[in-house]
Amino acid sequence: MKGIFSWLFPSPPSCPFCGRSRGNFFCCDCCWEELSSWRRDLHPCSLCGRLLPLGEGKLCPFCEKAPPPFIARAAGPYRGLLKELIWEFKYRGRRSLAFPLSQLLGQVLFRDLKGYRPDLLVPVPLSSQRLKVRSFNQAELLASSLALSLGLPVEPLLLRVKDTPPLVDLSPRTRKQLVQGAFRVEGKRRLEGRKILLIDDVFTTGATVGACAEALLLSGAAEVIVLTLATGIINSPPSFL
Numbered sequence: 524m525k526g527i528f529s530w531l532f533p534s535p536p537s538c539p540f541c542g543r544s545r546g547n548f549f550c551c552d553c554c555w556e557e558l559s560s561w562r563r564d565l566h567p568c569s570l571c572g573r574l575l576p577l578g579e580g581k582l583c584p585f586c587e588k589a590p591p592p593f594i595a596r597a598a599g600p601y602r603g604l605l606k607e608l609i610w611e612f613k614y615r616g617r618r619s620l621a622f623p624l625s626q627l628l629g630q631v632l633f634r635d636l637k638g639y640r641p642d643l644l645v646p647v648p649l650s651s652q653r654l655k656v657r658s659f660n661q662a663e664l665l666a667s668s669l670a671l672s673l674g675l676p677v678e679p680l681l682l683r684v685k686d687t688p689p690l691v692d693l694s695p696r697t698r699k700q701l702v703q704g705a706f707r708v709e710g711k712r713r714l715e716g717r718k719i720l721l722i723d724d725v726f727t728t729g730a731t732v733g734a735c736a737e738a739l740l741l742s743g744a745a746e747v748i749v750l751t752l753a754t755g756i757i758n759s760p761p762s763f764l
């Protein structure tokens with residue numbers, strides 16, 4: 524009997540983040556409001572994408588000092604619901620979040636990068652040790668899901684040639700030194716003139732994606748745009764500059 528009712532009156536699709544009904548959008552209005560409300564107070568640095576208070580200049584203090592070899596954008600600051608979702612996805616293995624989280628990345632492409640169309644999506648690789656512990660690379664799942672929606676190819680063509688310790692709590696300078704030369708493009712593959720969309724989950728100091736971008740550019744890529752789920756907020760000039 525229940526089967527007939529659910530066929531006659533199908534329940535509305537549920538939000539992949541909170542389980543409430545969601546209408547036609549990929550998540551419900553409440554989650555969308557929470558995930559996009561930062562736009563009322565913050566705007567991305569036009570190069571690295573870290574978030575600055577509205578009304579502050581176009582560039583953050585880091586990029587004013589040393590412009591990175593890429594442009595980056597993120598779906599929002601690493602806090603609140605977005606932080607919880609990344610935690611669930613990355614550390615609690617909730618892989619079903621890959622598709623809805625990749626839709627957040629798609630929204631950033633559409634909204635902040637004006638429908639930018641790359642030639643290829645490339646995920647940031649995990650170190651082999653971390654891959655053993657986690658059993659999946661979150662950046663690869665995100666890149667595959669986004670590539671599927673966009674109808675674009677995805678290739679995990681970056682290799683980590685040097686394992687690095689977890690970079691949390693290290694200064695930007697130490698991070699940069701540790702990841703320098705840590706990546707190379709598989710099989711000396713040439714990427715002449717190709718526009719690459721590099722995917723990762725969180726942008727912290729940009730040291731990891733910077734080292735990845737350098738490897739891709741050295742192999743001939745025309746440009747590298749970085750897309751992550753979350754990034755940091757810069758409230759005031761950081762003291763460690």
Ligand SMILES: [Zn+2]
Binds near residue numbers: 538539540541542555
């Ligand atoms: Zn929801």
Ligand SMILES: [Zn+2]
Binds near residue numbers: 572585586
């Ligand atoms: Zn910046």
